[in-house]
Amino acid sequence: MDVARGRIRAALIGEQPMFFQPLAHWLSKECGIxxxxxxxxxxxxxxxxxxxxxxxxxVDQQSGNGSLDAxxxxxxxxxxxxxxxxxxxxxxxxxxxxxxxxxxxxLITKDASAETLAAILLSARKGAGCLSLHxxxxxxxxxxxxxxxxxxxxxxxxxxxxxxxxAIGQRLRIARNTAR
Numbered sequence: 001m002d003v004a005r006g007r008i009r010a011a012l013i014g015e016q017p018m019f020f021q022p023l024a025h026w027l028s029k030e031c032g033i034x035x036x037x038x039x040x041x042x043x044x045x046x047x048x049x050x051x052x053x054x055x056x057x058x059v060d061q062q063s064g065n066g067s068l069d070a071x072x073x074x075x076x077x078x079x080x081x082x083x084x085x086x087x088x089x090x091x092x093x094x095x096x097x098x099x100x101x102x103x104x105x106x107l108i109t110k111d112a113s114a115e116t117l118a119a120i121l122l123s124a125r126k127g128a129g130c131l132s133l134h135x136x137x138x139x140x141x142x143x144x145x146x147x148x149x150x151x152x153x154x155x156x157x158x159x160x161x162x163x164x165x166x167a168i169g170q171r172l173r174i175a176r177n178t179a180r
Contacts, residue, residue: 014060
């Protein structure tokens with residue numbers, strides 16, 4: 001943890017920028033976590049993560065183009081003091097065992113809330129063992145609840161309806177990056 005600033009550094013590694021970029025922004029803005037999205041080819045994401053040297057790395061189970069174990073091994077070798085969490089579809093025993101065997105310190109399922117992820121990132125400590133960290137019965141509340149502006153809700157509604165980011169930008173007369 002960056003003691004001088006009192007903020008934890010987190011890397012979100014995945015291949016879905018539409019999901020991970022807003023999540024990283026929300027974690028940084030609302031939760032006091034310096035979160036960065038690292039995507040692209042597996043080798044690029046690993047190199048970026050090694051350069052960032054985060055306190056916690058959250059690796060999407062769908063990353064690595066079939067070589068997730070090798071990807072996590074490279075992260076573990078290059079960042080021995082970083083807590084590595086697997087973002088998994090489910091928390092079945094096979095997934096938990098696979099995460100532990102790959103070198104992960106923990107697992108969080110994709111059905112967890114963003115607030116739960118934030119709480120786990122803030123409390124993650126090296127050596128906790130590989131456990132299912134998501135307990136839907138006991139979701140912690142972190143900071144303020146997520147509040148979207150009317151414009152953000154409008155963009156989210158269009159996005160949920162399948163409208164592309166570029167089309168949202170044109171329709172709302174905003175830059176594509178702003179829509180994103």
